[in-house]
Amino acid sequence: MMKNPETDFLVINDLKLYYRIGNIECYPPGEDSLLLNKHIKYYCKDKKVLDMGCGTGIQGLEAYKYTKNVTFSDIDGDCLKISKINFYINYIKNFNPYELLDIIDKIKFPVDFILSDLFSKINEKFDVILFNPPYLPGYEEDERLDRWVCGREDGREIIDKFLNDLKYHLNKNGIALLVISSYNKPKELIKDYSKLYKIEIIDKASFYFEEIFLLKIKPISYI
Ligand SMILES: C[S@@+](CC[C@H](N)C(=O)[O-])C[C@H]1O[C@@H](n2cnc3c(N)ncnc32)[C@H](O)[C@@H]1O
Numbered sequence: 001m002m003k004n005p006e007t008d009f010l011v012i013n014d015l016k017l018y019y020r021i022g023n024i025e026c027y028p029p030g031e032d033s034l035l036l037n038k039h040i041k042y043y044c045k046d047k048k049v050l051d052m053g054c055g056t057g058i059q060g061l062e063a064y065k066y067t068k069n070v071t072f073s074d075i076d077g078d079c080l081k082i083s084k085i086n087f088y089i090n091y092i093k094n095f096n097p098y099e100l101l102d103i104i105d106k107i108k109f110p111v112d113f114i115l116s117d118l119f120s121k122i123n124e125k126f127d128v129i130l131f132n133p134p135y136l137p138g139y140e141e142d143e144r145l146d147r148w149v150c151g152r153e154d155g156r157e158i159i160d161k162f163l164n165d166l167k168y169h170l171n172k173n174g175i176a177l178l179v180i181s182s183y184n185k186p187k188e189l190i191k192d193y194s195k196l197y198k199i200e201i202i203d204k205a206s207f208y209f210e211e212i213f214l215l216k217i218k219p220i221s222y223i
C-alpha cells in the first residue's frame with residue numbers, strides 16, 4: 001500500500017524542489033539560494049559546473065537546463081539523497097518522492113552526486129563552481145542546522161577552507177560564484193584573498209538585519 005508521504009517542496013523556476021521527504025530533510029531554499037540562482041543561466045551555459053553544498057540541488061538543477069555537465073556534492077548524505085530525488089522528479093520521471101527514498105541510491109544518473117567535505121572527494125576541475133555556504137557566525141545546537149548554516153567565528157570557517165582549495169579545482173578561465181553575508185565582513189575577506197583571487201561583488205540583497213552578497217571569484221593565476 002502506498003504510504004501517505006509527509007513532504008514539503010517549493011517550486012522555483014519551474015523546478016519542483018523537495019526539502020523534506022518523510023524523516024529526511026535538507027536546507028529549504030531561501031533568499032541566499034535565490035541570489036545565486038538568478039545568475040546561473042548567464043554563467044553556466046555549456047560549462048562544466050560543480051554545485052557544492054547542493055542541499056535540494058536547486059543550483060545544479062537550474063544549471064542542468066543550460067549544460068548537461070553538472071556535478072552535485074554535499075557533506076550531508078540526506079541532502080545528497082534529496083537532490084537525487086529532485087533530479088529524478090524534474091528530469092527523469094515525475095514520481096512519488098517517498099517511494100523513491102529506498103531505491104534512489106541504486107538508480108544510475110547521467111550526472112555525478114558526490115558525498116564530500118568541500119573538495120576532499122572531488123578529483124576534477126570545473127569551469128564554474130557554485131557555493132551558497134553555511135555563513136552565519138557561531139553555531140547551532142541542532143547538528144544538522146549547524147551544518148547547513150553556521151560557520152563559527154565571523155561565519156567564515158567553511159568559506160575560508162573553500163577559498164584555500166578553490167584554485168586547485170578551476171579550469172583555465174574558471175570562476176566560482178559564492179554567497180556571503182555582511183556578517184562575514186566582505187571588505188576584509190576580499191582583501192585577505194587579494195593575492196590569490198580577483199573578487200567582485202556582482203549582486204546583493206538587503207534585509208533589516210543583514211545584507212547578502214554574491215561574489216564572482218577568479219584566480220589571479222591558474223594552476
Ligand atoms: C546554506 S545551504 C545551501 C543549500 C543549497 N545549495 C541552496 O543554495 O539552497 C549550505 C549547504 O552546504 C552544505 N555543507 C556544509 N558544510 C559543507 C562542507 N564542508 N562540504 C560540503 N558541503 C557542505 C550543507 O549540508 C548545506 O546543504
